[in-house]
Amino acid sequence: MEHITLSFPATRTVSGKALAGVVGSGDMEVLFTATQGDTLTIAITTSVDNSEQRWQALFERLGALSSLPAGQMQIHDFGATPGVARIRIEQVFEEVTHA
Amino acid sequence: MSQKLNRAAIWLDKLTANAPRMAGLCASVQVADGTVDGKAARFIAVVPDENNHYPRAKGGEVGLLEGWTLAKVVSETIAEDADSAEKRAIVAVIDVPSQAYGRREEAFGIHQALAGAAAAYANARLAGHPVVGLIVGKAMSGAFLAHGYQANRLIAFNDSGVMIHAMGKESAARITLRTVEALEKLAATIPPMAYDISNYETLGLLSALLDIASPEAPESADMDKVNAALVTAVREARTDNTLKNRLNAKNRQSSALVRERMRAAW
Amino acid sequence: MRNDSSFIELKARERARLLLDDGSFRELLDPFEGIVSPWLEAQGIVVQSDDGMVVAKGTINGGPAVVIAIEGAFQGGSMGEVSGAKMAAALELAAEDNRNGIPTQAVLCLETGGVRLQEANLGLAAIADIHAAIVDLRRYTPVIGVVAGTVGCFGGMSIAAALCSYLIVTREARLGLNGPQVIEQEAGIDEYDSRNRPFIWSMTGGEVRFQSGLVEALVGDGVNAVKQAVNEALAKGVPAKHRTDNYDWYLDRLNNFDTTKQADSEQIKQLFGEKRA
Numbered sequence: 001m002e003h004i005t006l007s008f009p010a011t012r013t014v015s016g017k018a019l020a021g022v023v024g025s026g027d028m029e030v031l032f033t034a035t036q037g038d039t040l041t042i043a044i045t046t047s048v049d050n051s052e053q054r055w056q057a058l059f060e061r062l063g064a065l066s067s068l069p070a071g072q073m074q075i076h077d078f079g080a081t082p083g084v085a086r087i088r089i090e091q092v093f094e095e096v097t098h099a
Numbered sequence: 100m101s102q103k104l105n106r107a108a109i110w111l112d113k114l115t116a117n118a119p120r121m122a123g124l125c126a127s128v129q130v131a132d133g134t135v136d137g138k139a140a141r142f143i144a145v146v147p148d149e150n151n152h153y154p155r156a157k158g159g160e161v162g163l164l165e166g167w168t169l170a171k172v173v174s175e176t177i178a179e180d181a182d183s184a185e186k187r188a189i190v191a192v193i194d195v196p197s198q199a200y201g202r203r204e205e206a207f208g209i210h211q212a213l214a215g216a217a218a219a220y221a222n223a224r225l226a227g228h229p230v231v232g233l234i235v236g237k238a239m240s241g242a243f244l245a246h247g248y249q250a251n252r253l254i255a256f257n258d259s260g261v262m263i264h265a266m267g268k269e270s271a272a273r274i275t276l277r278t279v280e281a282l283e284k285l286a287a288t289i290p291p292m293a294y295d296i297s298n299y300e301t302l303g304l305l306s307a308l309l310d311i312a313s314p315e316a317p318e319s320a321d322m323d324k325v326n327a328a329l330v331t332a333v334r335e336a337r338t339d340n341t342l343k344n345r346l347n348a349k350n351r352q353s354s355a356l357v358r359e360r361m362r363a364a365w
Numbered sequence: 366m367r368n369d370s371s372f373i374e375l376k377a378r379e380r381a382r383l384l385l386d387d388g389s390f391r392e393l394l395d396p397f398e399g400i401v402s403p404w405l406e407a408q409g410i411v412v413q414s415d416d417g418m419v420v421a422k423g424t425i426n427g428g429p430a431v432v433i434a435i436e437g438a439f440q441g442g443s444m445g446e447v448s449g450a451k452m453a454a455a456l457e458l459a460a461e462d463n464r465n466g467i468p469t470q471a472v473l474c475l476e477t478g479g480v481r482l483q484e485a486n487l488g489l490a491a492i493a494d495i496h497a498a499i500v501d502l503r504r505y506t507p508v509i510g511v512v513a514g515t516v517g518c519f520g521g522m523s524i525a526a527a528l529c530s531y532l533i534v535t536r537e538a539r540l541g542l543n544g545p546q547v548i549e550q551e552a553g554i555d556e557y558d559s560r561n562r563p564f565i566w567s568m569t570g571g572e573v574r575f576q577s578g579l580v581e582a583l584v585g586d587g588v589n590a591v592k593q594a595v596n597e598a599l600a601k602g603v604p605a606k607h608r609t610d611n612y613d614w615y616l617d618r619l620n621n622f623d624t625t626k627q628a629d630s631e632q633i634k635q636l637f638g639e640k641r642a
Contacts, residue, residue, distance in 0.1 A: 202556050
């Protein structure tokens with residue numbers, strides 16, 4: 001099990017909180033709380049060791065595709081594939097955007 | 100009828116001065132009337148019966164007949180005292196290795212039988228009977244939930260023959276894919292997982308932990324200690340028919356925190 | 366029922382939301398409060414923010430209610446210190462409400478293997494608290510249990526289910542005390558083959574439990590079907606006798622069963638009598 005903290009520039013603000021996923025095998029729980037400011041901070045607890053690079057790459061890809069919102073994200077990961085991880089993160093972003 | 104003498108049988112005899120056992124029950128449930136604090140008290144034990152009608156419950160396990168018989172005995176005790184201002188104490192004398200495991204047990208609803216027992220003990224406590232669990236040996240999983248865990252107060256012997264847990268070491272090791280030694284080593288570092296009574300005590304669930312010199316052949320000093328502990332437990336139980344006294348330990352602080360926060364948000 | 370979406374596929378939070386009246390869902394100790402297990406981190410196990418237990422207040426048919434739902438996907442729905450305390454606390458507060466003239470109803474969604482072994486004695490103690498709270502609360506208002514699957518309801522929580530005033534199950538559900546693997550380990554494969562799925566469902570599945578009178582309602586896997594069964598159960602009020610009061614009946618049947626015979630579907634029907642067509 002590993003704890004990873006990442007930080008990315010955020011170029012939009014939203015409001016509210018959102019949650020997606022559960023800590024089941026192959027899945028992950030994401031909590032997002034929107035804040036003011038220009039940073040998205042992400043705290044990850046994952047059952048998969050040595051995965052920091054992959055998480056870094058995932059968020060870089062997401063940030064390239066669309067702007068990341070400012071806020072705090074908490075991830076509890078139990079071996080989600082990059083595809084599942086992306087779905088969960090996009091789910092929470094979608095929920096706050098429409099809040 | 101035949102039975103091996105297990106610790107519960109031994110202590111039932113000693114605590115009731117060999118009083119006659121209640122008739123008409125299956126041989127694995129032994130009930131005798133004695134006294135605590137000079138007043139009438141009913142003592143109940145589950146013991147081995149090698150002629151058990153249900154073979155998977157021969158070794159003192161709590162099975163179909165045991166669960167429902169406990170339900171019957173305790174419920175009838177409540178009914179008998181219904182019009183009494185002061186309800187008599189009920190002492191569960193506990194040395195149970197597990198619930199019974201078997202096909203008939205599952206098919207015929209052992210989960211419902213154990214619920215019958217748990218409900219009866221809980222009803223007794225709610226009605227004002229002081230219910231005391233005296234753990235003289237093993238108090239394991241479903242058997243303990245049925246016979247003892249609904250008590251107002253829990254007393255245990257400080258002895259290596261006493262074990263309270265959710266699952267036996269061998270099964271727990273197999274299910275978590277470890278050796279028994281590895282499980283014991285891990286469990287020793289995590290209080291709620293540990294198998295020894297010292298760690299269990301830190302969880303704040305016991306009202307007393309007694310040093311007994313001879314748990315299998317009690318001497319008079321041992322008897323005095325147990326009787327005194329029963330008196331204290333019964334007196335305390337008369338002032339509180341809930342399980343709130345189990346929420347005071349540091350190792351159970353999250354249980355208290357959850358209740359406090361939920362009450363505030365309710 | 367056509368166009369009735371699956372209840373089994375829903376996560377705990379959605380089950381609770383849908384069982385409450387539209388728009389009335391209010392979660393207590395929600396994931397953002399972060400009250401997690403204090404015991405899992407040290408064992409290298411990733412926590413879930415709600416510890417796998419959802420407690421939501423709201424209304425059912427306009428009356429005050431609390432729905433308590435176990436998330437079966439997290440650690441098999443197993444009961445830890447925090448998840449157990451959340452369920453117990455909610456039931457205790459519901460009983461207090463009733464004593465104070467507020468008729469709070471309670472529905473439990475039970476999807477659990479029993480005690481979380483990583484928290485062993487605190488899980489077991491929490492289950493004892495839950496048993497105590499159900500027996501207390503069910504004097505005032507019926508406590509409704511729903512076991513839908515796919516996890517089913519086992520261990521000390523099967524005892525909690527059996528304490529409920531009314532139980533609602535689907536065919537996919539199972540309700541039994543011991544997990545099939547543990548029985549096979551303890552008693553041998555001839556006694557219980559844990560890989561024989563039809564056999565397991567024939568012993569502990571929703572349908573046989575309904576036929577045996579151990580649960581009150583058998584429903585299809587649909588949100589509306591489950592809601593309707595919950596409402597019907599609530600409308601019945603506190604039963605005159607709980608299943609746990611029927612010890613004389615059960616003792617009579619169990620004592621007279623010929624235990625030289627092993628249990629099978631036919632024997633189960635004979636023991637319980639055929640209560641349902």
